[in-house]
Amino acid sequence: MDTMIGVIGGSGLYEIDGLEDARWHAVETPWGAPSDEILTGTLDGVRMAFLPRHGRGHVHSPTTVPYRANIDALKRLGVTDVISVSACGSFREEMAPGHFVIVDQFIDRTFAREKSFFGTGCVAHVSVAHPTCERLGKACFDAALAQGITVHPGGTYLAMEGPQFSTLAESKLYREQWGCDVIGMTNMPEAKLAREAELCYASVAMVTDYDSWHPDHGEVEVTEIIRTLIGNSEKARGMIARLPALLTTARGTCEHGCDRALENALMTAPEKRDPALLAKLDAVAGRML
Template sequence: MALLSVSLRTETSSGNLHEKRAEVFMCDNVDIAIIGGSGVYDVNLLDRVKEVDMDTPFGKPSDSITVGEHGGTKVCFLPRHGLGHRYSPSEVPYRANIFALKKLGVKRIISASAVGSLREEYAPLDIVVPDQLYDRTRLRKSTFFEDGIVVHMGFADPFCPQMSKMIVDIASSKGYSVKEGGTYVCMEGPQFSTRAESRVYQTLGFDIIGMTAIPEAKLAREAEICYSMIATVTDYDVWKDEDVTIEVIIENAMKNEVAVRDIISGIIKNIPSERACSCKDALNGAIATVHSMIPDETRTRLGPLIGRYMEQ
């Protein structure tokens, strides 16, 4: 159990936020985290709400983390781009975000993401639960493991199958148009694709396109956190000879807000206590460096990630 100093802003009976300093024991505190845009964060979903301001060895997360309860399940929300959408996709502090969630005890992450469609049958306002990723980024740090430690982690199936199946089942049961499976190609951004790029991605067999799943999914796997996505289609990218604008994307993302919140609520209510997947043991056998040769400073810094393996 780790002791972490944080700043808490708790909700009073009048609805105002009261800030105080506290020493909080962080271990198995939060069951599930939602990462996404501001439209997903409906505080009315949660009881006993507080905001937690954290530091990590990789800097501060995108913003303070909202923590609360929903039907007895502890849930936290993190705005990927920060409140007000301050961080470009390449500037998001992904490592700080995932490390902070790990320190909060998070076991599962649902990413709520707006995407473009590369297939006619994946129409705007559809929901896609992808099962594969293709990395086209080039400017982002995609691992926690450096400074004297090497980890070669399996990443063949980047999304948690248990969580993804639950998302599909719940979305379908609620009558939403949901597509199961598909490959998400992650581009660098922040510019949208050229028509040539969009058509090449189609030729390569990709299904949806976005800018944020990498390195988020890789880091979640390194942190042994289950990671799945609710991808909401906002447009057909530019392969269909239609211009893509931020206005169109925001308009369609807003239309899907209610659906995303409804699905998330269903997941929280039905989340199993045990994880029946390999995500929880992703580092088992993956640390290539002889343990005795890992620098003490690195061991300490990465303690929340590798501590249980260093004791073996």
């Protein structure tokens, strides 16, 4: 199987530089329309796909992002490796605005989103003990480092529902008692759905500010956060441009088993499975069904 890198761009990241044969595709999925059309092309000989998570013009809130449609659409196009790029707040002094964090763990505090492709008629339980792909995360780390970005290898991401930011009490809880490193609103259920779709998934969190725990948080101007967001997006484009050389065209099986996540996960007996749901799972779980 050849590599195809899918980039889900967060706030401020709405394109990939240097794509050859670039064109936007409208992709239909059984789960509805994705956030936007998907930009495809090649970069240094490797196929690429780019999906703006919030849609061009930022039309979707974190809650209304069509996560299932997004992951299905990428899988349907042939994507093998998903790079999630998103803005976040930091709970750590050393993870400063402008830094990147290669997330390797999540605490999911979202509650108003559909979190699975499976359900009544076809039940499945995948493991998300290690919710990101170590191989893919390392490639992102190496690409960021080569781009001159200050990048942290590992961190726990608190996924909140939003759209409001944390209260001071919540921020202190997540930082001091739960041991979280960064906070955002969009990586869940995205990471869980990517695992169900047997896609390798890596999360690159771009720090824009310290969350409300920080004593100087109130003094930070919104214009400064926006400036950091724009700077982070420029860095992210440089990081993405280095990924094809690191991941290469040829791709074997994932050594961490991401591409085999559904093996032993399907619980419903074949004769009891709902044909209507199975039809919707054609791209996501076709290998097993």
